[in-house]
Amino acid sequence: MIQRVLAPIRGLRVRLLLGFAGLCIITATLVAGGMYVYARRVILQQAQDSAVFALTKQIRSVYPLHTLPPNQQSLAVIQDGLVTKDSSVRVEYGNQSVGNRDAASLISADLRAEISKGHVAWQRVDWSGAPGLVVGTELMVKGANGDVRSSGVDVFAFYDLGAEAQSIAQLAYLAWGIGAVVLVMAMLLAIAVARSVLGPVRELRTAAGRLGAGELSTRVPVRGSDELAEVAQTFNNTAQALEGHVVELRRMEADARRFVADVSHELRTPLAAMIAVVDVLDEQAAQLPELTGEAVRLVSQGTHNLTRLVNDLIEVTRFDSGTAALALDEIDLAVAIMATLRARGWSGEVRTDLPGGVLARVDPRRLDVIVANLVGNALRHGAPPVTVRLRTEPGWLIVEVGDHGPGLSDEVLPKVFNRFYKADTARTRSEGSGLGLAISWENARLHRGSLVAANQPGGGALFTLRLPLIEVTE
Amino acid sequence: MSRVLLIEDDKDVRDGLALALTWQGHTVRAVESGELGLSALADDPTDVVVLDLMLPGIDGFEVCRRIRADTNLPIIMVTARNDDLDVVGGLEAGADDYVVKPVQARVLEARIRAVLRRVGTDARPDAEPSAVARHGTLDIDRAGLVVSKHGGPISLAPTELRLLLELSAAPGRVLSRQQLLESVWEQAYLGDSRLVDACVQRLRAKIEDDPANPRYVQTVRGFGYRFGPL
Numbered sequence: 001m002i003q004r005v006l007a008p009i010r011g012l013r014v015r016l017l018l019g020f021a022g023l024c025i026i027t028a029t030l031v032a033g034g035m036y037v038y039a040r041r042v043i044l045q046q047a048q049d050s051a052v053f054a055l056t057k058q059i060r061s062v063y064p065l066h067t068l069p070p071n072q073q074s075l076a077v078i079q080d081g082l083v084t085k086d087s088s089v090r091v092e093y094g095n096q097s098v099g100n101r102d103a104a105s106l107i108s109a110d111l112r113a114e115i116s117k118g119h120v121a122w123q124r125v126d127w128s129g130a131p132g133l134v135v136g137t138e139l140m141v142k143g144a145n146g147d148v149r150s151s152g153v154d155v156f157a158f159y160d161l162g163a164e165a166q167s168i169a170q171l172a173y174l175a176w177g178i179g180a181v182v183l184v185m186a187m188l189l190a191i192a193v194a195r196s197v198l199g200p201v202r203e204l205r206t207a208a209g210r211l212g213a214g215e216l217s218t219r220v221p222v223r224g225s226d227e228l229a230e231v232a233q234t235f236n237n238t239a240q241a242l243e244g245h246v247v248e249l250r251r252m253e254a255d256a257r258r259f260v261a262d263v264s265h266e267l268r269t270p271l272a273a274m275i276a277v278v279d280v281l282d283e284q285a286a287q288l289p290e291l292t293g294e295a296v297r298l299v300s301q302g303t304h305n306l307t308r309l310v311n312d313l314i315e316v317t318r319f320d321s322g323t324a325a326l327a328l329d330e331i332d333l334a335v336a337i338m339a340t341l342r343a344r345g346w347s348g349e350v351r352t353d354l355p356g357g358v359l360a361r362v363d364p365r366r367l368d369v370i371v372a373n374l375v376g377n378a379l380r381h382g383a384p385p386v387t388v389r390l391r392t393e394p395g396w397l398i399v400e401v402g403d404h405g406p407g408l409s410d411e412v413l414p415k416v417f418n419r420f421y422k423a424d425t426a427r428t429r430s431e432g433s434g435l436g437l438a439i440s441w442e443n444a445r446l447h448r449g450s451l452v453a454a455n456q457p458g459g460g461a462l463f464t465l466r467l468p469l470i471e472v473t474e
Numbered sequence: 475m476s477r478v479l480l481i482e483d484d485k486d487v488r489d490g491l492a493l494a495l496t497w498q499g500h501t502v503r504a505v506e507s508g509e510l511g512l513s514a515l516a517d518d519p520t521d522v523v524v525l526d527l528m529l530p531g532i533d534g535f536e537v538c539r540r541i542r543a544d545t546n547l548p549i550i551m552v553t554a555r556n557d558d559l560d561v562v563g564g565l566e567a568g569a570d571d572y573v574v575k576p577v578q579a580r581v582l583e584a585r586i587r588a589v590l591r592r593v594g595t596d597a598r599p600d601a602e603p604s605a606v607a608r609h610g611t612l613d614i615d616r617a618g619l620v621v622s623k624h625g626g627p628i629s630l631a632p633t634e635l636r637l638l639l640e641l642s643a644a645p646g647r648v649l650s651r652q653q654l655l656e657s658v659w660e661q662a663y664l665g666d667s668r669l670v671d672a673c674v675q676r677l678r679a680k681i682e683d684d685p686a687n688p689r690y691v692q693t694v695r696g697f698g699y700r701f702g703p704l
Contacts, residue, residue: 268554269484272576276490279579280497307576314555323558329651329667330696336652359696364652365666 020190032175216243261317312435373436374401407455481511494579508537542568565672588660592632641701650698
């Protein structure tokens, strides 16, 4: 389940996009954030410095202090001298104060403590929602003996930092904006990179699929000189080598097949002379002396077997070379199968279920070969009763040849149509060429049908021939 | 029994077949080329020709055509394969039957007998005596084994004649190729239907006014052939 959910994320495209996005976000955050923090500090520092500078400068203009201790009026004079257009000012002496009454709460104890030490001190404050700055100091007076002492008059100037805050906010917006733009650009870049990587990868995948399907001439374009190009080049080299090997193998196989065909044809001529005279030998053997007669019978039998083998070999080579052709005729299947059985003297040995009137277009000779091989095989290797059954399905005619022997073992079953395959190694060669079932299978295929071997539920082998039923109609 | 002319270029095969056929009682004249075969035909009376298709000099097809040009002698061809163009070509050239090499003498002998039975002399003793059946412009004398068209006799090879007799015995009745193979070619089991088709073509060329549009021997698609109805 998790695997399935994660699967899309594992795609190269998604991984690239996520990677680029992550990198972009981290970089943008670090750069923009750092810049923001730094710029903010610089801006505030400047505002602070200029505020402190401005206040100390203003203070000089209120000296000399006329009365000490000051009264309410002289505090107002001081306050009035210190007010500028950017700031409001509060002047305190003891529990007397002038100006900006609300602001008293903004002055922290820390600030007062700092001031009482005689420093100029400042503190950033939240000025009713807006950022502000309080700068404070204590006015000093020079005594008659020249010593400097505190006057007890504290001056606080309040500055509005709204403009600076706005600048900083704009800076932040700008940073976010640039970050977003960069993110979009990074995503586009990621898509472009993914495409440039995935395009060749997809081409390779398609090409590999085609190669696997047997299109050995498949090649992929090699673009540029990057790693993907190297992979493409390697693919092409591999495909070329593979194609070469396959061509070579096919040539060798064709040579081998041609050799078999040539040998078969060469064997046929001397065999034709021999088989022509075996009837004479057979007829005479009975009158010959015992040993000579036996020798003659052996020669005769060998000639028959050899002829069958060569004929079967020639038949097989014609399938291999694709020169086997159908000579179709419309026949009654039941009549044809009975003719096959009768011609070989099997009519009495085989149980038949052959409904008449099944007409089809088949090659009668090839059908004869198939049925004769299947029934002959069943009679030799299976146990009676051997059954031949004819039936039809829509579009197909089906001939089933079954026996009641031990059936075919799992080991034998897939190989039963192999050429020269002998299930029982002890079997003698004289029983068949070893090509009968292979030829039957090829004949079924030539008809665009099939021949399948299986075991019956009740025991015994069952060969099923299926041929396309082209109904004979006028 | 019968006089056989064997035309076969391979000496061993020729000797073997000649020996076997002789042993079975035939008089065999064996020659190695088509040219020698044709001149032997001119010299000696012959009942049947056994002809290998692969010959040096003029090939078997040509020999077949030349024999057919002059006579209606039965011709059995010997072919290397049974499912290729050689068979069709040989049948079109006029051969009556074929056997596939390597061939057992017994098989060849059976075909020789079958083809000879089609020849007039020992054909159909049970035919209706002197009944000349008239079909359109075609007169078929089943006893005399003479076929005339517009009053003039037509020269038919034995197999063609036998096929025509078989078909015309029951005008309008459809006979399948396999039935015809059994009755005309005496093939006990599944025979090659191309034998029938080729013979029908040759027969039509001789008896039909328009062989492409036959009246007498009609094809019944999917079933076989039928004589008439006219």
